[in-house]
Amino acid sequence: MTTTVVAPLPRWAREAADAVDLPALADRVVEVDLAAAFETLRENDEFVDRLRASVVENLSALRQVLTGRLPLAEVRLTEPFALAALQARLRLPQTALQRSYRVGFRAMWQEWSDQLVARAEADDVPRGESLAALQALTELVLAYQHHAASQVADTFARTDDVLSRSRDHVRAGLVQHLLRDDSTPLPPSDLVLLDYPLDAAHLAVLLPATPEGCARQILDTLRDKCHVRDTLVHPIDLTSTVVWLAQPRQAGWTAARIVAITDCLRSLGLQASVSEPHVGVQGVRDGWRQVRDVQSVRAAWGSGVLSYADVSLEVLLMADPARARAFVRAELGELGAEDEIAARLRETVEASHRFGSHVTTAAHLHLHEHTVRNRLQKAAELLGRPLTERRTELQVALRLARLLIDA
Known part of the structure; x- marks a missing residue:
């Protein structure tokens, strides 16, 4: 890159430039940058610290250029480039970067030109010499701005291009890392790229028939x-996706909020497995484990929205499928037969337990009350005991039968 050659300042003007209070000027430049371009990031400590470091390095280098101690072509910067890379990772528009440089360097020029004018008046410098020095100061500041801003803009563009092409891939890798039980904490730079509050309360939703887009x-x-x-999307494969929804830890997930989520998913006609809420990084993993557990027993319920609370008993008991099968055979006997008649009887018994009366059970199953009564009597005969005996064991066996027999 060609660097503009500008005439040096006279000695009195260099001394004036050297007298500028850089810490105070840095505070002023940071403030005008935040107000003009980064107002929403005032509370982001990492960003503000990076912005201040960039401003301080630019001010120090610019003063060396103005005082003749460092040629413009030899200026080497690091902090402004680090800030540009952070801006790209935060997905800030390049226009914000450009605006911050305009207002920041205008504040710098204003301070140094005020110092120059004050020194010229104090030393009674001839008007022509004063104007020539002011012009040279202005040209130096503009040349420095161009020198720095063009390189920073290039860094921003290259970082943004790389992130645009690889951000989704990298984020997928970060999520896979988080889901491992032995994973180490993510460094701050990865947390910025992940762009999801890991310390929040998380609700995981597995969409088994929904691609990422x-x-x-x-x-x-x-x-x-x-x-x-706040949401985090992670494709499982080409046709299924898991997402995490975050609420602040203090507010958490109320029952009403969870119902609103599941109702919305149902209104969209989706298949979805929904976890219980969990907190922190371990909560991300726990939610992922729960939605996979829900998915593993989904076949007994078919399509629709299932929450972990709906099927937690089945998930627990199916941890040992062989013992679960033995339990079902022992509890149901002939009622556990793998035929259509036994399946209808089991459905009627299960509904009777759930609704508590023949009338309500009949309405739910769209049957006559006498049909329900006859089915329950037949089920008791196949079971070999009254339906009120070992009621809890019978209810559990009927729920497991949907997984082990009907599927």
């Missing part, structure tokens, strides 16, 4: 209808 559209709906702000 469609999942992102569904999240737009959830954000609008359920007031969810």
Whole structure:
């Protein structure tokens, strides 16, 4: 890159430039940058620290250029480039970067030109010499701005291009790392790229028939209808996706919020497995484990939205399938036969336990009350005991039968 050659300042002007209070000027430049370009990042300590480091390094280098101690072509910067890379990772538009440089260097020029004018008046410098020095100062500041900003813009563009092509791939790798039980904490730079609050309360939702692109559209709906702000999307394969929804740890996930999420998923006609809420990094892993457990027993329920609370008993008992099968055979006897008649009887008994009366059971199954009564009597005969005997064991066996027999 060609660097503009600018005439040096006269000695009195260099001394004036050297007298500028750089810490105070740095505070002023940081403030105007935040106000003009980064207002929403005032509370982001990492960003503000990077911004201040960039401003301080630019001020120090610019003073060396103005005082003649460092040729412009030899200026080497690091902090402004680190800030540009961070801006790209935060997905800030390049226009914000450009605006910050405009207002920041205008504040710098204003301070140094004020110092020069004050020194010229104090030393009674001739008007022509004063104007020539002011012009040279202005040209030096503009040349330095061009020298620094063009390189920073290039860093921003290259970082943004790399991130645009690899961000999703890298984020997928970070999520896979988080889901391992032996994973180490992510460094700050990776947390910025992940862009998801790991210390929050998380609700995992597995969408087994929804590819990543469609999942992102569904999240737009959830954000609008359920007031969810922070989300993390992770494709499992080409046709299924898991997402995590975050609420601040203090607020957490109330029962009403969870119902709103599941109702919204149902209204969209989706298949979805929903975890219980969990907190922190371990909560991300626990939610992932739960939605996979829900998915493992989904076949007995078919399509629709299932929460972990709906099937936690089946998940627990199916940890040992062989013993679960033995339990079902022992409890159900002939009622556990793998035929259509036994399946209808089991369905009727299970509904009777759930609703508590023949009338309500008949309405639910769209049957006549007498049909329900006859089925329950036949089920008791096959069972070899009254349906009120070992009631808890019978209910558990019927739920497991949906997994082990009907499937």
